[in-house]
Ligand SMILES: Nc1ncnc2c1ncn2[C@@H]1O[C@H](COP(=O)(O)OP(=O)(O)OP(=O)(O)O)[C@@H](O)[C@H]1O
């Protein structure tokens with residue numbers, strides 16, 4: 077059981093100027109929590125994890141586990157187990173030997189090792205494979221052995237760095253559900269790194285979004301989705317991505333071709349002359365021909381069965397801007413057709429400052 081807290085922790089790589097791979101990270105992970113770190117490539121996710129594991133220096137600030145400052149504690153004394161993307165099992169050892177190796181090094185008794193390996197194998201559905209070598213296992217089974225190696229150590233914190241990226245799409249979906257339910261049963265504080273926002277949203281109790289080494293927002297998946305703190309988070313979380321367009325403010329709102337988007341006085345006052353409007357594809361719909369809306373020329377239709385995503389261009393002031401609209405999958409429009417786009421509900425419109433990108437007070 078452990079609470080982890082990064083206290084203004086930074087990692088600087090040498091260079092001129094030095095690279096702030098992780099920049100003053102302030103983040104507390106509660107005891108038993110499953111926290112997902114997500115962000116684009118190079119945003120500092122692995123570095124943040126490696127700082128906690130003791131594989132990377134903390135150049136500024138500190139990291140605590142419970143009330144203990146572990147900033148300078150050697151990696152082996154931190155009681156942390158890490159599962160990497162390339163989980164490199166020992167090829168000459170059986171599954172059971174792979175899982176027990178770290179415990180043997182620690183000098184645990186034979187009986188205790190056998191017991192823990194048996195329990196972990198049951199939990200991971202590996203009992204039938206304990207005597208096999210890794211080369212005789214599927215990718216998903218190997219991944220579970222890597223998890224098993226971490227579990228038998230009964231650490232107070234699990235760290236996982238993109239542990240599913242070597243698996244195919246179907247196995248990823250299955251395994252991500254298994255990892256989430258396993259974490260739920262063990263209730264071990266877990267930090268899980270991914271660049272896949274669907275993985276982040278489905279697995280995490282909370283999700284921390286990083287960009288350029290800086291924490292943007294840490295919140296429940298729902299809050300991230302419904303109240304992104306800035307335009308970056310708004311565009312990063314959600315698939316297909318939110319439509320984000322910089323528009324000129326008119327009288328009491330914004331205009332997209334024939335579509336007027338009402339905005340509150342507070343929003344308009346905070347915006348200045350322009351703002352970045354954010355509307356998710358599912359907050360837009362194709363309107364009937366008599367209705368008000370923006371005229372969109374259809375350029376691409378992605379049919380997914382129940383839904384279709386309609387991509388096209390709308391005139392916004394002097395420019396054409398690309399939009400994605402969710403539509404009924406049974407009656408999608410045709411390429412080249414002009415459709416009318418309306419907003420399903422004005423309170424699903426997001427507004428951000430056009431320069432700082434920060435969320436403006438509620439729209440609508
Ligand atoms: N040993 C190093 N020396 C110098 N710079 C480094 C080193 N390791 C990482 N970096 C830089 O630090 C930044 C963060 O890297 P990090 O590996 O933490 O990113 P990441 O979010 O895990 O990315 P990915 O999704 O690609 O794994 C990047 O700009 C990277 O180039």
Ligand SMILES: [Mg+2]
Nearest residue numbers: 121122123237
């Ligand atoms: Mg990484």
